[in-house]
Amino acid sequence: MNHIRYEDLTYLLSGNEVQQAAYRALQKHHVMEILSPYTPILTGTIPIDIDIEGSDLDIICEVHDFSAFERLLRSEFRDFQDFILTDKIVNDIRRMKANFRLEQFEVEIFGQPIPVTKQNAYRHMVIEDRILRLYNEEFRQHVRSLKREGYKTEPAFAKLMDLEGDPYESLLEVESWADEKIEAMGYPSFIDSVTRVYQFSEKEKYYFPLNTKNIEYTEGEEGSELFAERYHKDHSIHVSPGKNRNEAHLFFRGAHDFTCRCTILDLSQEQSPILKEMEASIIEDTNDYNYVYSDVFDSFGVIEVKKYEWNTYITSDVEKWGTEFFGFIESFLLRYFSQLVFPAKDIKAIEIYMKQTLPFAKAFYYEEELYYRFKDFW
DSSP: OOOOOTTSGGGGGGSOHHHHHHHHHHHHTTHHHHTGGGOOEEESSTTTTOOOTTOOEEEEEEOSOHHHHHHHHHHHHTTSTTOEEEEEEETTEEEEEEEEEETTEEEEEEEESSOGGGSHHHHHHHHHHHHHHHSOHHHHHHHHHHHHHTOOHHHHHHHHHTOOSOHHHHHHHGGGSOHHHHHHHOOHHHHHHOOOHHHHTTOSEEOOOOOTTTOOOBOSSTTSOBTTHHHHHSEEEEEEEOSSTTEEEEEEEETTTEEEEEEEEEHHHHTOTHHHHHHHTOOOOTTSTTOOTTOOOOSSSEEEEEEEEEEEOOSSSHHHHHHHHHHHHHHHHHHHOSEEEEEGGGSGGGGGGOTTTGGGOEEEEETTEEEEEEOOOO
């Protein structure tokens, strides 16, 4: 289905303004000609028209003689603005990278001893281009929207297509899929799920059935009961309006074990100052031990979950079943919203049931009060 010869940059001439500008800059400065001994290919978002403001020109190369490659990079590009060269070994593979500014573009030249068409950057791009051709323009715009929020390209595709596991690896698995299977995915999860509280509260009752997409954790041996299975099978969920369109009150009943009332507030729609503190708490340094690639700031679909009223109607295994019931509630909310915020003072009475949540939540402070933010990072 994909007939573009990416090694020939002339395809950019029939593209949008950014693609044409990229072609002119690369040709004017003879970048691909200089790199020709290393079979360079332009990859990334610009070739497939999902770039956003500030997107790089990413050029991959096949390199075996790194000394010669370094000499070439330094001799040809060191006088360009912001030139920097790095040389690392990752997973026993040597990788050399040069970054610099070329007219309006940031450029990254990346070399490793792997044929360019076998490198993940190229494979990801070809897969993504195929997906974009099979889906409609709306999908392309959703990819851009996620990227503007801070998502990397592959996690954005994985989120929209509901791919499980490491997004970089799961996207590579799509390479072997037939077109029919890709089309059948229909990218339902993100577009249908992330919503506003005022839209969510249009329904008074919800049902959250059991399926593998709803189950975040399993326990025990293979074949044992799935986490929260009993609550997916036996529950009721009621929604009532709050003090304004951005607030709603929820009532959950789980089997005959527990009930929970809580209030949700759409922080995005409220333009809450809490959002600034959330954004400031995100770790962007990839070398930081606590860095998480999918920990990004969501500009919409962020809700504060507060004012819990929790009742227990069982006397044995309360912690076990309470943990599963809270997991059920959490999974339900993440089906409709992108990120949950918990005020620490509001969850003190139910912390015992949040042992599957708090270890993965990110702490931050607002007006000297402790909060936790949580999303599905997988």
